[in-house]
Amino acid sequence: MAKENQFVEQIANIDADFPQWYTDVVLKTKLVDYGPVKGTMVIRPYGYAIWENIQKEMDARFKKRGVENAYFPLLIPMSYFTKEAEHVEGFAPEVAVVTIGGGETLAEPLAIRPTSETIIGSMCSKWIQSYRDLPMKVNQWCNVMRWEKTTRPFLRTSEFLWQEGHTVHSNAEEAEAETQAMLQSYQEFAENCLAIPVLTGRKTEKERFAGAVATYTMEAMMHDGKSLQAGTSHYMGQNFATAFDIQFLDSDGTHKTAYTTSWGVSTRLIGAIIMTHGDERGLVLPPVVAPIQCVIVPIAARKEGVIEACEALKAELEGAGIRVTLDKTDNSPGWKFNEWEMKGVPVRIELGPRDIEAGKMLCARRDTLEKVEMPLENAAESVKQLLDTVQKGLIEKARKHRDDRIVYADDMASILAGVEAGNFVKAGWCGCRACEDKVKEETAATARVYAEGETRETCAVCGKKAEHVIVFARAY
């Protein structure tokens, strides 16, 4: 028991000090390390493997939607940013700028991209002439830089990895539909692959992307009840098309200005996984994106036949497409159990002489910590089913956690009480900026997303007639 305590002390208590728990977990599980420059992170192999799995799943979805991958330059002329007034105002404070190249001061400073609407817009202007060129859908997987004041691995770093999709359409309806469709695709991915339930919908004007007509978001509830913006999809209307002169000759013979969208998710999703599923023992990774889905821990590894049996099992699981590791290190079995649990591996198999003799294996689920004995025969099929069960169990647990913490409020005191208790608070809103600002000032909660389809009688702030229902929450 003393040793169990010793383990627990390695990471902060998840409920008593969640931020410290997060930092401890990401460092100790070797997902990430700090870079030498403030606000930068090194994504280590175990963390990068999660990103690769995210990329693989998402990229397939993009391609099904007719989106092609491309790559645009890191450096963007500063003048591009000034072409869209709201965009430059929104991003200027956090843009890093290159002013010297080859030892000489540059004639025009170059921005390190914080996002690529401007350069992609300028290229589209060149590439698009006819309605036959539309719709155009490109995506790039890349890094971007935003000079943030304070940072945290995966959640907010000055450089991060993401994908940014950009589409151009001949009419507003199609562009709006694309914006919505991408949001739905993100939601499907978040729920089915990451086991993270999300609320989706439109952002308020205040929270809208700089330069967009409308911003749609998916918001996820973290372990502590705070919200995390896990992905966004923007309808730009003709704002960027006008600024970058994206015009086409339509079938009716007239020149028209195009409509654009953009949408993105980032390595922040890794932070979302950690803060949604993690527990007092560390990470809990959803099987679909876990770098290692199953670890085999040999018991009495030196006894004859044990390692051989483990190797055979490993080969069988690998053959079935399961990402499996056999832990042949010298550490004691107990040490390995704790280590792999901290690293969030969904299924662990313990295999020793006793099991081999009986033709069985002991499988432990990371999500519930339950151990189940299963026959070695058809092991791959059993493990696959167990992984599937874990994946489903995770989303159900996360959904219950979130749904239990959605409350309603009709006055400011209730909003405050609600968010302080770690809830998402749904409240009526008259639609005015002053009331939205007041909620933020008095409760530190922001308007995360419109609760579409819901109605309340009055604005919880001013008491006037409510035009919308808003989900308020404190956020990362």
Place this chain on the structure above:
RNA sequence: UGAGGCGUAGCGCAGCUUGGUAGCGCGUUUGGUUAGGGACCAAAAGGUCGUGGGUUCAAGUCCCGUCGCCUCAACCA
């Protein structure tokens, strides 16, 4: 950028009040033993005390500056 906390061996920390040989636990290396929730014995290696300056015969310890990290607040995916 505002408030608070922390920088001493790979990791976690003590030592600072009251200046005087650089310590502890874990880990690492070597040899041996080890069966199911962080094993055991023996030996060994490992330090410009974040950094720059000052005070002093003498600074991890006192003074001034500076850099970094963590938490909270403002900005953001």
